[in-house]
Every structure is written in C-alpha cells, then in structure tokens.
Amino acid sequence: MAARKRKERLAEEKVFKDPVHKYIYVQDHLIWDLINTKEFQRLRRIRQLGTSYLTFHGAEHSRFSHSLGVYEITRKIISQFERGGYTDWPAGEKLIALCAALLHDIGHGPFSHSIEDVFDTNHEEWTCRLLLEETEINAVLKAYDSSYPERIAAVICKTYHEPIVVSLVSSQMDADRMDADRMDYLLRDAYFTGVNYGTFDLERILRVLRPYKGRIVVKESGMHAVEDYLMSRYQMYWQVYFHPVTRSSEIILRQIFRRAKELYASGYTFNWMIGPLEQLLAGRIDIEGYLALDEALVQTVFSMWVNEQDEVLADLSRRFLNRKLYKYVTMDDADDQLWQEIREQFKAIGLHPDYHLEIDFPYDMPYDVYRPDAADAAGKEEKPPILLLGPDEQLSEISERSSIVRSITGIRQGKYHLYYPEEPLRESAAKLPANMRELFAFM
Amino acid sequence: MAARKRKERLAEEKVFKDPVHKYIYVQDHLIWDLINTKEFQRLRRIRQLGTSYLTFHGAEHSRFSHSLGVYEITRKIISQFERGGYTDWPAGEKLIALCAALLHDIGHGPFSHSIEDVFDTNHEEWTCRLLLEETEINAVLKAYDSSYPERIAAVICKTYHEPIVVSLVSSQMDADRMDADRMDYLLRDAYFTGVNYGTFDLERILRVLRPYKGRIVVKESGMHAVEDYLMSRYQMYWQVYFHPVTRSSEIILRQIFRRAKELYASGYTFNWMIGPLEQLLAGRIDIEGYLALDEALVQTVFSMWVNEQDEVLADLSRRFLNRKLYKYVTMDDADDQLWQEIREQFKAIGLHPDYHLEIDFPYDMPYDVYRPDAADAAGKEEKPPILLLGPDEQLSEISERSSIVRSITGIRQGKYHLYYPEEPLRESAAKLPANMRELFAFM
C-alpha cells in the first residue's frame, strides 16, 4: 500500500504540447500509464470530426488529442474547485474524474455515426467493454485499484453515485450542458478547421464554474461568458457540424456500409475482405477485431473495393476516396408524396433510389444545440441544463435570464436537403418531367 | 480558342478555409480541376510530417493542405509582382507556376523518407510520372494545353527554361532558399504542432520579394524579416523536425520495411499481404499500386502484421502502432570500435543488432538548415542562396550582412543518438559489462 502511494505522483510532471491548451499536464502515474495503453493510442487513428476533413481540410485531428483536451479541462476545473475550497466537490473523486475524462471516448470506432447507424453498435457500450474486459486499460486500472474499472464505467454510463462527476465530464446522451467534453471540442474543432467562431473565453468560464449540490453551476456574474459559449456552439453547429458537404460524405459512407451489409447477407463473394470488417458484417465482432477497425483500415477497404464487381459498391467507394460527393438541392418542405415521386423518377431513368438518393434533415442529427426543454421531453431528467448561481444561492436557468440564449433555443432553421449523384442525373435530365427538372435545376 | 479563354476563369472565385492563410483563393478552372483529381485528393491520406504526430499529437495535417498552402503563397507573390509591374517576372508564366506549386508534392508516398531509403524510390520521379503518364492530372493538364504536363514537370525537376519559376516554387534538392514550399511548411507545421517558433511575418516577407534576373531576391530593407524567418527555421529543425522521439519512430518504420524486404527476398510466406505492398516488395510497383499505397494502407498492413509469425516483424509493427518506441542515449562521439563492441554485446544477450540498435546523427538527415556554402560544395550552383537587393541594385548574400545568419550557418550541434528497445536490454542488464551498463544508465 505504501509502495503504491509512493508511485502515485510522477517524479516529474509530463507535458504534451497542445495547440489548443498550449500544454497538457500529467502528474499522476495512472494517467500516464493509461495514455500509453494500446487502446488509447488507437484513438490516434480515429478522426475527431469524422468526414469533416473533406469540407475543412485542416480538420484532420484525432480523438486522441480531443481526449487529452477533455482531461486537461477537467483537471483545471477540479484544481479551481480545490483552490476555492468548495465543500460541494467530493474531495476523493479527482482521479476518477480525470480517468473518466481521458477515457470517455475510448469506445469510438471509425466514422462512428455511420457505422453505429448501419450495424447498430454503440460506442458507449464499447467504452464499457474496453474498461471492464481484458484490455491493457483494464489491467492498468485494476493494478491501481480493483474498483476503478467499474467506477469509471459508471461515470461514463451516467450511473455513478456522485452525479457531479458525471456532470463535469460529459452529459452527451441526455441533455445540453456545459461540460469538459463540449468545451474542448468546440475550441479544438474551431482551431483545426480554422473558423473564427467557436473561440469563447475558456479561462473565464472555468473561473465561474462552481460545484453546487451535485451539479456544476455557473456564477451569475459569468452569464455573458456562457452566452458567448452558447453562441459559439450555435455557429459551430450550423457552419461546421451541419455543413451540407460533410453531410454528403456521411451519406455516402453510410451507403457503402449498407450496401456491403446487404451484399454480405445475400452471400455475395467479395474480391477483397479483411478480418475485422468481416466480423462486423457478420455481426460477431470481438474486442480484438473492434480495436483493429480504425479509420486506416476502413479507408484501405474502400481503396480495394473500388475494384469490386458490384458496381454500386465500387462507385460509392470511389466517390468517397476521390471526393466525388453527391450534390444537393434544398427544399423548404418535403412530403411523402413528392418523395415517392422522386424515387419513381430515379428508377425510371435507371438510378437506384436506395443508394442514389437521400433526404436529409439536419435537425434529426445526433448533435445538440442548446435546448433546455429537451431533457424534459425525453423524460429523463427534470432539472434544466445550465444553471446560474445568484448571490444569495438561488438558482435560475440561463434562458430565463438571457434573451440571447432564449433566442438560440427556439431556432429550428434546418431545411431539407436532397442528395444525389449529379452526373448520371444530368445525363438523363431530358427524360425527367418538368417539375423534376426544375427541382434539380436542369433547365 | 475563344471557348478555352472563356472558361479559364471561374465564374465565381472558390475559397478553401485554411487555418494558416485564413482562406485559399482559386480563380482558375484549371486549378480547380486539378484539385478534384483523384491523385491530388489522395494527398489527404498522406501526412505532411510523417511520424511527427507521435511526438506532437496535433501534427496530423496532410500534404493536401500543405499543397494548397504552397499554391496560395505562390499566388500572392505573383500578384505582388504583377501589381509592382516588375519586368523581370515573365508575364506568361503565372499559371505554370501555380500548377507547379500545387502539384510539386504529388509524387510523395506514405512516410516518404523511410520508404525511399529502403526501396530506393524517389518521390520527384513519381511526381514526373504522375504528370506525364496516364492519370487524371495528365488529362486535365493536356485538355488545357498539350505542352503543360512537360512544362510543369520541368519546373519541378528544375530544368525549366525560366529559372525564376523554379526558384519561386521550390528549390528543395540543391540549396537553401526561401521559397513558397518552405514558407508554407514552417507556418503550417508550427500551427499544427502548436509550437511558438516558426511564426515569422509572412506578409512582410512577401512584400520585400523581388524578381531579379532570373531569381527571387529580397529587398535589403527586409533583412530583419529574413533573419526572423531563418531563426524560425532553425528552431523548427531542432525542436520539431529533428526531435529524437520522431527519429525513433522513423527508425522503427525503416526497420519494418527492411525486415519485410528481407523476408520477402528470402521467400518467407506472409500470413497477410496486400497487392500494392507486394508490388513494392517485389520492386515492380506500377502507378495504380503507387497511388493505392497511402498511409492508411501502410497502417493497416502493420495492424495485420502484429500477428505475423516472424517475431521481429511482429514486434516492430506492434511498437509502431502502439507507440512503444525505442529509447535513446546520447553520445558526444562515436567510433567504429565502440559501435562494434555494442553490436557484439547485443548479440551476446540475444538481441538482433541489425534491428535492435541504430546509431543516428541528425546532421545526415535530408533536411537543411541554412548553409550558403552547401551549394558550392555540391558543385551544382555558383550563386549563394538568399540575396539582398540594395538601393543601387547591387546584390549581397545575406550572411555577409547579418551576423545572426552567419551564426546559424556555422552551427553543427547534432550529437549521436543510440536507439534501442529498453525492456529486453534492461532484462539482460546484469549480463552486460560495466561500460555498457554505464552507457545505458543501468546502474
């Protein structure tokens, strides 16, 4: 026991150079050892923003750098809580919180949204498996304290007995808070895409956070800083995360996976296959296979599939690799009848509506702009998301106080986008009826 | 002819958001079409800084973004020349220069230095092949002007009849100038690694460049800005490009390739192989294979080879993927006798000196710090590299005028580094003689 205690702190603090936080400081042996596991190193081969690099060429940063960033922000918040001596912060939870911050994305696979959609996997489940089953991470955690794997998994699954630790690290699934995860990704994604929005005053926000009755709240005097953070988030969503070109590449990606899954199910023989992907297609992927399934592997698969005899699969793979994405038209509204008519017309000119057509509505995407009522709607949580702490300890929800936040809250500005391959449609444009030619602007 | 002219300029300028230059502006149809070829899009899958991301986790940017950056700097320099009305700039060469700037790195493979070392390939040769043989790039260029493929290849191979175009874009092989290539990579690598050095005043340097008798020279009043640029370069070399951890990962990479080449030559049957790599090992790689050989493919190969029965290859692959790099010790000097003795000792304890040991001297690396005499020594060129243009049109070499540049010029501060796998050596440390134990600090 004494031996373990002696090695808890690194003899000398380690630092990582980081463009967003300047430096990331590691002071604990445990954190250092977790970073050096193969499961954590694998995050270097998974991009933070999926296919966004096809729209913003600088966005090639990995989940490895984001995970370090979430860790660093969490570390700074807890340091501030400790310096302030706030009794609402549970003193013994620091290391648990740091581990959870570092590891919260460990289960992400390549291009998660598309793969999860098609194969019904779930990165949170994988995170838990990587914590609890036989992995280097599990071994490192257990060597430190045998209860750590379960406790950290509980934080990430939001069942931990100290809700404030959950609230600090990430609250992705239920509602819309201000946590270390979001603060890092907004700053980091803004930096690597090169856009201006997304640069709020992190230092000021960290200074006004307070632990309060099991939650992280914001000192009232920090309201304007939170407004600024929420406005940054709003701009990032509409200008980066929901960018129609990125959506187009995600659609193609999903269709590649769907097509491959269907072909596999139908007994099609692939010219080229690789173990981890076959496991995925067969629905029996194990930990070793999942860990090997990184973005490098997926891209290699596509570069081989450009020569598959199934022309749909080959075409989609070429489109993704060579960035010949689908074009889109914008529709204010869409009804099922129009939708059906377009499908029929596509078929009539020899296109494949299941693969050559997709209607997309950004609002349905797995991202969140600030919506304090979302939690209630989902029925999971009763308290509203960002709370301001006034001078006499009364709490108020920020949108009650800030009209700018109220205005963002109500916004639903998504339009429908209809995605399709331009060349084949253009070639057959003459055969389309007038309303179709108008819709796709072939006049 | 009229038709071609009509489509030369894009109806509306296109822009790319770029973190380094804010925006990259495309005004010519030809440039836009080149960017959309599959050979250019492939540069998205090749990192600008090879393995540096293992040291600086932000350095995940691609040659795609660097190539756009070199294009943009070249565009800005030529605009300035045109606005200034300098007659020494050959008016008709703008588009040739822009194409050459954009395409100068098109032949780079994954982790170029290591692969070129082991397989004796050459990325400049590949660039020429991709320009001149049957590729989308070649087709786009020829459609514009049938002489373009050859002319652009001549610029990149430095045989072009207008030497100022060569001097503007890149002068990588002979000597040490200030060109668009270097200016972009210093700024870009500094941005993505997050280091402070490397941020010189690009706008000021662009303003003091002048075309003069077939060369790009610098107005004398810009001397301090050039000093600053050279100091940035000096710091980037020693702190980023020559970083010993990056060197360690390059050594492992080279040894993987060497081992695979030897195994292949000896008739070893690989558990897992993929077409383009087999072509490379067999020394008969064709254009299609070369284009498929990107960093995604190489990493996928390694992730399969961790299970090869050849333990050396499997171990090296694991080390690279999981970032279990070789450690190093620093030696002020190294003689062949000591070197031989170390090899013997490694053998004696069961290690494989060809793979478990490497002596490295940064000075030999294919990078250049500013050395005005290098050109003479190589006998290729008589004029010294960065020239200042005085008020009465006399030229002087910058190191004659700037003592700070003189001082950088003379510096040879590389030490020998000895790289080795720590664990196996540590386990056998007791069997080593005292001088070895001291060298590796096992006491």
Next chain:
Amino acid sequence: MAARKRKERLAEEKVFKDPVHKYIYVQDHLIWDLINTKEFQRLRRIRQLGTSYLTFHGAEHSRFSHSLGVYEITRKIISQFERGGYTDWPAGEKLIALCAALLHDIGHGPFSHSIEDVFDTNHEEWTCRLLLEETEINAVLKAYDSSYPERIAAVICKTYHEPIVVSLVSSQMDADRMDADRMDYLLRDAYFTGVNYGTFDLERILRVLRPYKGRIVVKESGMHAVEDYLMSRYQMYWQVYFHPVTRSSEIILRQIFRRAKELYASGYTFNWMIGPLEQLLAGRIDIEGYLALDEALVQTVFSMWVNEQDEVLADLSRRFLNRKLYKYVTMDDADDQLWQEIREQFKAIGLHPDYHLEIDFPYDMPYDVYRPDAADAAGKEEKPPILLLGPDEQLSEISERSSIVRSITGIRQGKYHLYYPEEPLRESAAKLPANMRELFAFM
C-alpha cells in the same frame, strides 16, 4: 495637370505596422500628406475609447490608429469592388472615399461625449470646420483639387451626391449599418481591451460585400458571417462599451465640466486656468484653441484643479485622476418620486445631489445595438439597414432571415444604475431611513 498626375502615386508604397490589420498600406501622395498634418497627428492625443482605459487598462489606443484602420478597411473594400468589376461602384470616387474614411473623426475632441453634452459642441461640425477653414488639412486637400474639401465634408455630413460613398465609410448618426468605421472599432477595441468577443471574420465579410444601387449590401451566402459580426457587436456593447465602471468615470467627467462651467458663469476665480479651456468655458473657442484641447491638456487641468478651493471641483478632479470612482446600485425600475426622495435624503446628510448622484440608463447612450426599426422611428430613413442580396437580385433585410439577429434586435436589457460616492454616504448611513439603507445595502 501632368505634374499633378505624376505625383499622385507614391514612388514606393508606405506601410504602417498595425496590430489589427497587420499592415496599413498607403499608396497615394494625398493620403500620406494628410496623415502628416498637425490636425491628424493630434488624434494621437485622443483616446479611441475615452475613459474605458479605467476599466480595461489595455484600452489606451488613440483615434489616430482607429482612423488609419477605417482607411485601410475602406481601401480593401474598394479594391475588392474594383477587382470584381461591379458597375454599381462609381469608379472615380475611390480617393474621395479614402480621404473621408481617414478624416471622419478629425473633429473629435477629448472625451467627446462628456464635453459635447455639457458644452453643446458637436464633433461632426468641427470635422467640417477643420476641412473647410484654414488648416493644414484644408491646404493639402485644396492643393490636390480645389473641390475636395467640400466633397469630403459632404461625405462625412451624409449629403454627398453618391450615397454609396457615405454608406461605405460611416453611417453613425442615423442608423445601424455595417460600415468600415464600425468594423474597425469592434476589432480594435477587442484587441486592445483583450476581450474575446468582437473578433469576427473580417476577411470573409469583405469578400461578401457588394455595391448595389447606391448601397453596400451583403451577398446572401455571407449571412452567417454577418450574424457573427452582429453578435460580436452585441457582446462588445454590453461588456465593454456599457460597462458600469466606464459609465461611472464618464459621469464624473461630465460633472467636472458642469461644475467648472457653472463656476465660470458665476464669476468664480480659478486658481489655475489655461487658454483653450477658458475659451471653451466662455463659449468662444476657436480652431487653434480646439486643436490644443486634447486629452493631455484636460488631464493636466484636472491635476491642477485638485488644489482648487472649490471643494466639489477639487474632489471630482481627484476622483477622476486617482480613479476613486462612484459606486453604483442597480434598480429594475425608477420613478420620479423615488428619485426625488433620494435627492432629499442626500441633501439632508449634507451631500450635493446635483454632483453626488446620477441615475443612468444605458439605453439612452449614444451607441447603437442593431435595431432595424430605429431608422423608421427617427423618421430619417425608410430602408432597413443590413440588406442581403439573393441569387436572383432580390434584397431582404437580415432580421427577416436570421432568427439570431431578430433576437438581438428585440433586446432591451438595460437596468437603471444609481451612481454615488461611497465614503460620504457610508459615513452618514446611520442617518438614512431604512428604505435608503436597504437600497444602498448599508445594513
């Protein structure tokens, strides 16, 4: 005539190093000569943000640097118009627009708002006098073209025959547009105060501006960039320009001037007086006096008045110089009766309500947040301020299209602030009735 043409362009472009725009480029002799007049150099002695440096210590930048910045933005916009070849921009107006941009603030005195309030002067009138009467600026302009003084004055007074020139430079008095003046001051004030807000993407906005039928409008695709600019403006107003500490210092300043004016009118003999100020107090200030009346002079006056026998004047002067500002309490609402009661109570304990008490409502201040309806209300203008230009040349007002802009538009979040000197009130707190003690939090 030939002679004049020959000297229009500087032989070599001049540059100013500027922290906001990196460099400011001067290409015309006329602009260079205007910068070197004593009237323009005087702007170095007048701070851009008045007393804000007492809240944000970095905000010590002058109207000189802002004026150069407005010139530079105007120059960039016109260059873009010229490159784009837009026929709605009147080709011959470039130099007039540049001069007007440079000189638009030339008539500002020290701490303009306070002085204009008390002495009923007007900086726009002074700008016109400095352009039209005997000054170095007038001489420089006339030497270039005898019609220039009148034409530039017309732009600044918004009576110029080409409304687009007015719209480009500044539209300060009527309504709320996006002009070079505002774009520079938001960026500049954010830079020097060090706040995060206020940094919108200038380069993108400049790219989407278009001249259109006598106005500057914005290409529809730039809507998000304009949203971002308006959100920056919103944040700057509430966090910098309306900061209550800055308001407190402006109140003290105004009271010093009011007291001095009253004393002068009553025949009081000042221990210390200086020519230009005496002219101001006597209501007969001439051009020479006005030019000498800079912030240095005003501060020197205060440093002498700390020893005046009139204790009110001496106390206020000390407060300003030594930054012993008035404190404030916030009131949701204020009625005349309460206001009267407070005045009575102040008198009762020996305070001077005219000087020791001020009710302030930010909404009344001479700044503008974006309000498209303001123009109508004022009856001066019918068209709404920021117009988007759609693909088929239809115009729409931005708040019709952007819900975020609509939300800012409606916001009236100012509360009443009651300013007072803390110490004397605290000393007499016991004598105040309970409701007063509660209001001022003396419990």
Next chain:
Amino acid sequence: MAARKRKERLAEEKVFKDPVHKYIYVQDHLIWDLINTKEFQRLRRIRQLGTSYLTFHGAEHSRFSHSLGVYEITRKIISQFERGGYTDWPAGEKLIALCAALLHDIGHGPFSHSIEDVFDTNHEEWTCRLLLEETEINAVLKAYDSSYPERIAAVICKTYHEPIVVSLVSSQMDADRMDADRMDYLLRDAYFTGVNYGTFDLERILRVLRPYKGRIVVKESGMHAVEDYLMSRYQMYWQVYFHPVTRSSEIILRQIFRRAKELYASGYTFNWMIGPLEQLLAGRIDIEGYLALDEALVQTVFSMWVNEQDEVLADLSRRFLNRKLYKYVTMDDADDQLWQEIREQFKAIGLHPDYHLEIDFPYDMPYDVYRPDAADAAGKEEKPPILLLGPDEQLSEISERSSIVRSITGIRQGKYHLYYPEEPLRESAAKLPANMRELFAFM
C-alpha cells in the same frame, strides 16, 4: 494580529482583463490596496515605451499595464515554486516579491530617459522615495507591516538580504538576466506594436525556472526556450527599441529639455510655465511636483511652448507635437574631425549645431542585448547571467552551451546616425561644400 490575518486574502479574487496574460489575478488585500493608491494610478499617464508610439502607433500602452504584468508573471513563478516544493525558495518572501514586482517602476517619470539625461534625476531613487516618504503607498505598506517599505525598497535597490527575490523581479541595472520585468515587456511591447518577434513561449519558460542557491536558474531541458526568448529580445531591440525614428523623437525631446533648462538658467521669461516643471528646471522638485509631472503635463507644456518667443524652443516643441522629426543619414564610422567640420558648416549656414545636429550610436543606449561578459566588465558581479541547471546539479552559462546565444552575444551592429532638420538644410544645400552635399544626399 488575528484581525490583520483575517483580511490578508480577499474574500473573492479580483481580476483584471489583460491582453497579454488574459487575466491578472489579485488575491491579497495588500496588492489590491497598492493598486488603488494615487501613485500607482499615476502610472496610467506614463507610456511604457516613451516616444515609440510615434513609430508604432499601437504602442500607447502605459507603465500601469506593464506593472500589473510583472506582478502577474512573478505570481505565476512563485506559485510554480510552491507547487514544486523547492526548498531553495524562501517561503516567507512571496508577498514581498509581489509588492516589489508591482512597484518596481513606480518612480518612473514621463519620457524617463530624456529627462534623466538632462536633469540628472534617477527613477530608482524616486521609487525609493515614493516607498519611504509620505505617500499613499507608504501608508498602505506600513499599515500592513511596518518593515515593508524598507524591505521592498531594498529589493528594488538590489540590497535585499535574499538575493533570489531581487533576481526574480528585475535586475535591470547590472546585467542581463531573465526576469519578470523583461519577460513582460517583451511580450507586451510586441503585442501593442503589433510586431511578430517578441512572442516567446512564456508558459514553457515559467515551467523550467528553478530557485537554486539564491538565484533563479533554468533547467537544462529548457535551453531552446531560452534561446527563443533571447532571439526575441534581439529582434525587439533592433527593430523596435532602437528604431531610428524613435531615436529621432527622443533626440528632439532631449533638446527641448536642454533648451528649456538653459533658457531658465539664463533668466529667460517663459510666456507660459507650470509649477511642477518650474520645480524641475530649478532643480528643486518635491514629491508632489514629481507626481504631477506626467506625460499629459509634458505634452501640455509643449502645446503651449509652440508659441514661445524663443524660436528654437518653439520649433522643437512643434516638431515633437506634430511629428516633424529630424531626418537621419547613416555613417559607418565617425571621427571627431568630420564631426567638427559638420558643426562648422551648420553654423555657416545659420543653423544651431547644439540643437540641429546630433550624432547617435545605438550601442550607447541604456538598453541591453544579452552580454554575459558585461557584468564582469562592470566589475559588479562575478557570476554570469543565465545559468542552466543540469541533471546532476552542475550549472553552466547558456552561451557556453548554445551557439545561437554566443552569436547574438558578439553582435555589435550599430552604425552612427546623424540627425538633423531636413528643410533648413535643404534650403541652404547650395551653400554647402561637395562632401557635405554628398553626406546629406543633396545632389
């Protein structure tokens, strides 16, 4: 005693928004009270860079902001020492060091170098007087601890019994170290002028500083960061601090003071005079006068003196206010004979060589580039300035280890500059002999 302890820490940390350090944190009542004294507030009226704003218009920042910055850097260094638990840092000295950092420039007058030159005053002496005599600062310090005024004065005068405190804050007079003073001014001056150089990695440097046997030394692994800092300093000296236009304005300033001093001594009656300046001219300035003598007052004096009947004084005052500075020519070498000849020629054409001519050699200026031998030469100190601390606690001087530092050390690149008023010389150019016409380029 208990009462005092209770109020040592502020109930809530205060922050200043600062463009260089983002925020400046005040945690101690004593520091807060010192900032609010009138002597410290006066630093707002004294520019950090004297007349540099006439060359770099952004450089209008005050000694107030610099003093806060030095305090903040000192605070960060000590926090790091405390966190590291280094026993060589004397635990009880924190508050003394913070006070000394904050107050080290308190004695600076307006345009210190010129005034100290002409009137033989000394800002360090004034700092001590303001600490020790009857001032608000003295009262605040004594109220906290009666020994504080003397102890802080001792730190600033470098006689303090704990040399490490002196070494931390500032070491301006003897030698060339790395202290909080220099680190803040390089970063701050770079920020406000807008130049690129001068931005070294402060966070990294702070991390490698160590207290060691009464000195601040640098961990060897931080050598490259120190190189970068010294290169920044080198560039700032030659491009900002020694800028010839700034030198020209300093020369005019000094000549104004010299002329006024001579006129006063000769019994000349000034049309306009003000108390504090008369005290200075008469050599009997007291504390109250010195405090009133800020840059506002000096500029006001000049704006009045433009109307003095002494034409030399009036002309110089106009030149300074309206920025009609002296021009300069560069001379590689200067001998007394040439110098004498120029003086004679100036006299011959009616110019006043004492006021219209000045030979300037930057090397003599009261700034320091890094020279480790300077200390020895001055005989004041034996140890060389920046020391690196190796892994086994051996110290080495940085220029022994870094060739880049060695190279900066040896540089003496100053040339002689001859300053003179252009117009009168040009008017009489025809009367000058050929060698003079050539020297001043009148051909």
